[in-house]
Structures are given as C-alpha cells and as structure tokens.
Amino acid sequence: MHMPKASRSTSVPVVTPRRRSSGQATLGDVAARAGVAPITVSRFIRDPRQVSDELRTRIETAVAELEYVPNRIAQGLAGSHSSAVVAIMPSLAHSVFAQTLHVLTQHLQQYGYQILLGNSGYSLAQEEDLLRTFLNWRPAALVLTGHNHTQGTAKLLAQLKVPVIETWDINARSPYFQVGFSHLHAGAAMADYLLDRGYRRVAYVHNCLVEDLRSAERGRGYSRALEKRGERPLIVEARGNTPFEAGGAALCALMRQKRRPDAIFFANDNIATGAVLEAQRQGWRVPDDIAIAGFGGFPIAEQLVPALTTLQPLHQQIGEIAAGIILQHYGQGHGDQMERRVDVGFEIARRESA
Amino acid sequence: MHMPKASRSTSVPVVTPRRRSSGQATLGDVAARAGVAPITVSRFIRDPRQVSDELRTRIETAVAELEYVPNRIAQGLAGSHSSAVVAIMPSLAHSVFAQTLHVLTQHLQQYGYQILLGNSGYSLAQEEDLLRTFLNWRPAALVLTGHNHTQGTAKLLAQLKVPVIETWDINARSPYFQVGFSHLHAGAAMADYLLDRGYRRVAYVHNCLVEDLRSAERGRGYSRALEKRGERPLIVEARGNTPFEAGGAALCALMRQKRRPDAIFFANDNIATGAVLEAQRQGWRVPDDIAIAGFGGFPIAEQLVPALTTLQPLHQQIGEIAAGIILQHYGQGHGDQMERRVDVGFEIARRESA
DNA sequence: TTGTAGGCGTTATCAA
C-alpha cells in the first residue's frame, strides 16, 4: 500500500490524497487491476498486438470490468495531436453541408474521432477566427469548405502537420487534399445543356449570399459557356425570406422584363423549386413558357410537377471520402485510395422542366 | 539563466531537455518572460481582475509578444471543465436538427465555446456510447435531444455538475433543463383540428424511423384525441428512399384501401409534401378527395399548390434558448431567464390542404 | 515484451 509521507512534525496520521478526478476508471486503475504497468495497458489500447497473449487477456478483463474508456483529452495532451477532427462549414442551414457533416460524423465516430464543429457563416474572416481557436485543440485533421481562404488562414494551414481536406471544390493549385467537383465546369455544363436544347435567352439566378463563392463560380462557368456561343449572360440575384420565396420572386421579376428569358438556371434546387411552384400559381407553363433548371439534385426536385431538371453533383460521398482520407492517414479504415484530389463529378438529371 | 542539474556522476555537461511541444508559447513561457509564476498568468487568463495592476501590465505585454494562446486540451485536462459544449443529435439529415445545431453554433462560438458534435442515429445506445467518450472532454455543457435515455446515460448524467439541456421535447419528470414542446399535445392538437374541420377518418402516417420517439409521441397524442371523439385511429408507416417518395407511396396505399381515409396527418412536412405532389400526379384533388396535413412548418409547405396545412413548432429559438442557458450558467450573455423548462409551443398553420 | 522516468500545459489546493 501507498503511505504518504508524514507532514513535517505534525501528528496527522494519514492524509488521503484528494482526487480531482471524475470518478472514471483510468489507465492506472486498469493496470493495477491487471497487475501490470500503466504503459503496458497504454500499449494494449493503442495496439493489442504489442502485448503478450497472457497479459492481453488479463488487461482485456480489467478493461471490461472497470468499463474503462480512454481519456481523449489526456491522449491529446501527451501525444502530438488529439482525436478531434475540426470541420468548418459555411452553414448548416443548407442541407448539402448538413449532409456532408452527417456522413462525416457517422464515419469518424466509429473510429474514435470526435467532430469539433465550426460555422463560418460563409465568411472567410470568421473561418480564420475559428481556425485559430480550433488549433488549440490540436486536431487530428481539418475539414474545410472550399479552397478560398484568407492569408492568415493559409499561413496557419501551412504550418500544420495533420491532414487538411478542402471539400466541395476542386482547384489545381491547392496543396491540400480536395474532395469535390469543379463548380466552373458544372455551371458551364448546365448552360451548354440548355443551349443545346434550343434555349437562347438563358439567365442565371443565385441567392444573395455574397460569400458563397461556389455559386459565383458556377455563374462564371455559365457566363463563359454563353459567351462562347455568342449569347449574352444575365445574372440575377434572388431575394426572399426563404429560398423558395426568393426563387418565386426572381421568376416573377424576370418574366416581367421586356426581354424575358426563355430558360432560367437556378443556383440551387430550392430556389428553382420556388420558381416552379410560383409558375404553377401564376399559370405559366414549364417548360413551354419558361424552362427551369436547378442545381444540387435535392430530393424534392424529382417529385415536383413538372419534375425539375437539375445538375446533380455526386456529392453523397464527399463526407465519406473525406473521412476515408483521415482514417487512412492514421492507418485505420480500409486503405482504398489516397489521391490528393478526388473529383466526385456531377451529372445532369434531365427531367421535364427544361 | 536556468541551469539543468548535472546528471548523477556523469561528465555529460549540459543536456538540453528535448521538447516535444509544437513550438507554441506556453503559460510557462509567458510567466518566465513576465517574471511571475505560471499560476499567476493562469489567473490572469481566466480573470484579469485577480491580478494586481502592475503584474497585469507585464503579463499583458508578455502574452502579446509571445502571441500566447491557451492550450484547450491542457485546460480540459487540468480544469473542472473545458470550453467545449457537447451536442448529440439523432441525425443531421433532418433539417430541423441541422437548424438547431446551426443556431447553437452561431451563438456559442462568439462566446468562446466550441461544439463537439455527436450523431446518435436515433439510437439511445449510441447516445450512451457517445456520451461516455465526450465526458472525457470535460464539456462545459451538454445538449441532448429528447428526454428518453438508457439507464447508463441517466447514471452518467446524474453525476455531472455542468448544465444538461434536453431539447425538442418537454416532460415534467426530467431533472435537467428542457427546451422544446410537448409532442403529445402537438399530435392531439392536429387531430382535433382535422376532426373540427369535419374529417372523420383521419390517418396518421409516419416514417419508419423506429427510434424517432417524438413522432411516435405525436402519434400517441393523435390516437388519444381520436378515441376521445369516438373515432378509430389508424397509424401507418411510410417507406421509401426519400421522405418525398415515402409520403407519395403511403398516400397511394391508403387511397387504395376499401375504407379510405378522408384526411391524413403526416409526421413531417417532407412526407406530406411527397403526398401532395403524388396527389397532383394522380389527379386526386386536395383537400376534396383527400385532406393532407403535415408537421414541422418547413418552408416548402407554404409554397406548395395547394399550400400545406401544418403544425408549426416555434422551434427556431430552441438552439438560441439552449445557448442562452449555457451562457447564463457561466455568467455570460444577457441574463434574461433561466427556467428549467421552456415550452416554445406550436401553432397550426391553416392553409389549403386541410 | 515489459517497465521506469519524465514530460505534455494547465489548474486545484493550500500556504504565505
């Protein structure tokens, strides 16, 4: 038994060391119970093969009996990084980002990683702030959205030794992992599709999220495609309390113009849906009076009457691939691939509305 | 200058202690530079008023010069709690939870809290697992969904000394903070509304998420209301790849029954939307052939043709109120209220579909 | 394969 040294010249017999702990079993507790040194348990936890069969059994028993769960905080402090994966999203109100996060969470959780969530509100400055804060958690990896960052962010990222993954966008010059697709190509592809279908006056309508650089990038792709075929681009901002309202309002505004478009490419399926429903209320026929196309491949698009033609990024896997990169970096999961740039691609879901 | 003690009787002159650190300035570095003890800097960081004016100035300078940023991991290990707030959600694929998280994040971020995100997939067992892991992070607060937990979860929660907030549901017996509304009442309210409108054969259709206890609770409310008025409840499960598909399929199935209902109450607006759109395809008139009501007050509901009657929980504030409780507990934010149970209530948005 | 010693960066406790 452990006997605390007597305090100098006082007669106080035994002072129980007051513990600050949370009552959870620790590595030391397991070690004591199994009759081994703490470091052996530590090895067992990280890689059971490093421990002999006999000790392994004893430790396994002790772990089970004490319901021991490794303390990730302590691991993080002692090791070079924690088990936290930082994810910074521009918004969670958008279902696509929520979806990515959902999948990311699911995959990383089961391998013992935790998600530290940041919400940048489409602001690059906020992204940098969040990054500064999160780096103090010594994350095991970073998952960001897009490849546009402030200089400060770039500097911080450059010093990091853990994987950094940029999602949703692909850009040749980034030094980090990327999982996404080219929004420039996507915008051009939909514009080409509409032109090929015979529409000539094609407008592009996006939400007024100033900092959503990806929808702006699609707009650039759209513009280039139109100009290449001798048509004049028309980019309009939609405003409203909800994306549905915004889409409906934008449609009405465009239909009132003297030189009204014959097709509209919306920056996402929600505003496109708003437009389809507004057309229904107004009695405009889609696609005869006005063709409507969306972006995102949201589930609602397929159910609308008429069903919405949309550009569907194959983004379901973005979260999954991002998780895979992290797991593989740390030697977990199934080592499928490890390319620095994964283009998940997109396809045009050709339906009735355009 | 600091001189390391000579190792016992060896002639090795000076062994530079190898640092494993990441090169970041530590509390000790700041203390050395300011000529004070580390603990004094620690106090300064947590509450500058605890330090005399003179030392405060010196420490401030040192912090600035070294660009010192506290290590959250170490704080978490040594302190009674960290600056992380754990949020465990049943899913992020559902926009309502994503929304709550979105707001929670926004509010807590600006006060220096970080969100540790868990995804329980509607499983109480998983919730317990996540909780065990997350408790090692010594969170400053916990935000959970619902008041149903495993025994293990309950035991863990009972030991905690930080605020625990259950969201989305209200139940008188819980000892924790609660922010939400009564799903039992909500279900009954919509059933009563439909009965009051003259519908007699009212069915309830919910998604087949076995563990979504809240939609089941609304179903119970619906059943009670019907029985109280002498009608027979009919509860049906909707199945499909997407909620929209599921709603459409459920509608078709019900319309084919010999004793077909004259009104359907859907467990959420997405499946209700699927039903409205399916009715449109099938040529069934809503509400004349079949009345349709939803739950959730999703933005799409208002835009549909016909617009969807829905029960709208006033849930926008759930995340905000939860954040407020946490901030107030730690003496931050604006001290509005601090009731243990906040009923955000709901209202029936009466529209064309029922 | 197993163990010892010391450190990771901070805060709690107690004493001055």
Added chain:
DNA sequence: TTGATAACGCCTACAA
C-alpha cells in the same frame, strides 16, 4: 495578491 506543489491521464524515450 502571489506562489509552491501536486495533480489531471496519458504518452515518448530509453532501459532492462
């Protein structure tokens, strides 16, 4: 108000 000391729970480096 300030400081010395010992946690917090684990991991790295090195030795046996």
